[in-house]
Each structure stands twice: as structure tokens, then as C-alpha cells.
Amino acid sequence: MRPDPITVSLARIGSAWGAAVTTATIGGRAVFGGTLREINAGALVHYDDINREFPAGLFDQEIVAQLAFNVWVTVPATGGATTVWRHRWEPADERHREAYGYRPETVEHSQHISLAPELGDGLLFNxxxxxxxxxxxxxxxxAFAFFLGLTTTGQLIAWS
Ligand SMILES: [Fe+2]
Structure with a gap:
């Protein structure tokens, strides 16, 4: 696709950060970065944390913080909101496991924010x-989507 929304998004983020965003590597080889995701049936309450998923590390770069980026290119008239809770995984959450995620009880007492995406909106969150x-x-x-990681050397790297 030209222009490529992933390239444009990474360039804008790099410009705001003050250094170009590069791609995460494994054994010196760049990983894939940039997905086009269509989610119409919703997604369960869950979290994404590469350091918990791969405690021994996955990339050549060591990551100290992770962000997720989405930019919407088609949006529904109603529904499809993304909600983010002020809650991070704790052992008690395991009582509420459901498939790949967690039942809503696990976040029912946490502050949250919901965004019903408008065409062209971008969302960057932890x-x-x-x-x-x-x-x-x-x-x-x-939405086009990717993850960003802040490395121990202060660089931003991307992957999907
Ligand atoms: Fe997620």
C-alpha cells in the first residue's frame, strides 16, 4: 500500500521521540513489523507483555517498556470501543482466566478509559x-497495529 500507514506512523513516532524507530531483531535478522487487523467480534480482557511472555528475552534488544499502537482505517458506526484499565497482572487474576484472556470481574473495580475509534484515530498505550x-x-x-519497545539504550524498536 502506498503510502504505507505503518511507515508513516513509525516515522511520525520517531520524529516525536527524536530518533528513528527501528525494527526489533533476532540473531541480527529483522522481525516482521506491522499488522492489518480486523476485529469485529471483540477481544477479551487481556494484556500484552513481551517480557512476561518471553522471560529470557526474545529480541537482540533488551526491552524495559512496551507500548501498543493502533491506527484505524475503517470504523463501525457503533461499537468496537477499546477499553484500557488501570490494572496490571497480579496472581489473583488467574482465578478469572477465560480462553486467552480474563473474565470482566478481574477489572471491575479498576479505573478505565474507553475509546470508540473514529476514522484516522491513533491510540498509543501501555x-x-x-x-x-x-x-x-x-x-x-x-486497524494497522504494531508494538513498540523502549530498549535499555533508549531506542524505540517495533514488532508485531
Ligand atoms: Fe492486546
Whole structure:
């Protein structure tokens, strides 16, 4: 796609950060970065944390903080909101496991913010905070998405 929304987004983020965003590498090889995701049926409450998923590390770079980025290119008329809770994983959450995520009780007492995406909106957030996507009954909810990691040397790297 030209222009490539991933390239444009990474360039803008790099410009705001003050240094270009590079791609995460494994054994010196760049990993894939940039997905086009269509989520219409919602997503369970869950979190994404590469350091918990790969405690011994996955990339050549060591990551001290992770961010998730989405930019919407198609949005439904209703539904499809993303909610992020002020809650990070704790052992008690395991009582509420459901499939790949957690039942809503795990975040019912946590502060939260919901964003119903508008066309062209971007959302940058810490995905270690529990988050979920509300289903949209009609229409399509399509976003370009990637993760960013802050490395121990102060660089931003991207992957999907
Ligand atoms: Fe997620």
C-alpha cells in the first residue's frame, strides 16, 4: 500500500521521540513489523507483555517498556470501543482466566478509559494494562497495529 500507514506512523513516532524507530531483531535478522487487523467480534480482557511472555528475552534488544499502537482505517458506526484499565497482572487474576484472556470481574473495580475509534484515530498505550475490545454489531473495524519497545539504550524498536 502506498503510502504505507505503518511507515508513516513509525516515522511520525520517531520524529516525536527524536530518533528513528527501528525494527526489533533476532540473531541480527529483522522481525516482521506491522499488522492489518480486523476485529469485529471483540477481544477479551487481556494484556500484552513481551517480557512476561518471553522471560529470557526474545529480541537482540533488551526491552524495559512496551507500548501498543493502533491506527484505524475503517470504523463501525457503533461499537468496537477499546477499553484500557488501570490494572496490571497480579496472581489473583488467574482465578478469572477465560480462553486467552480474563473474565470482566478481574477489572471491575479498576479505573478505565474507553475509546470508540473514529476514522484516522491513533491510540498509543501501555498494553501491560489490561485492555479489551467491544464487539461491533455491524460494519468493519480495521486497524494497522504494531508494538513498540523502549530498549535499555533508549531506542524505540517495533514488532508485531
Ligand atoms: Fe492486546
Amino acid at each position: 498494553p501491560a494494562n489490561f485492555h479489551a475490545v467491544e464487539p461491533n454489531p455491524t460494519g468493519r473495524r480495521v
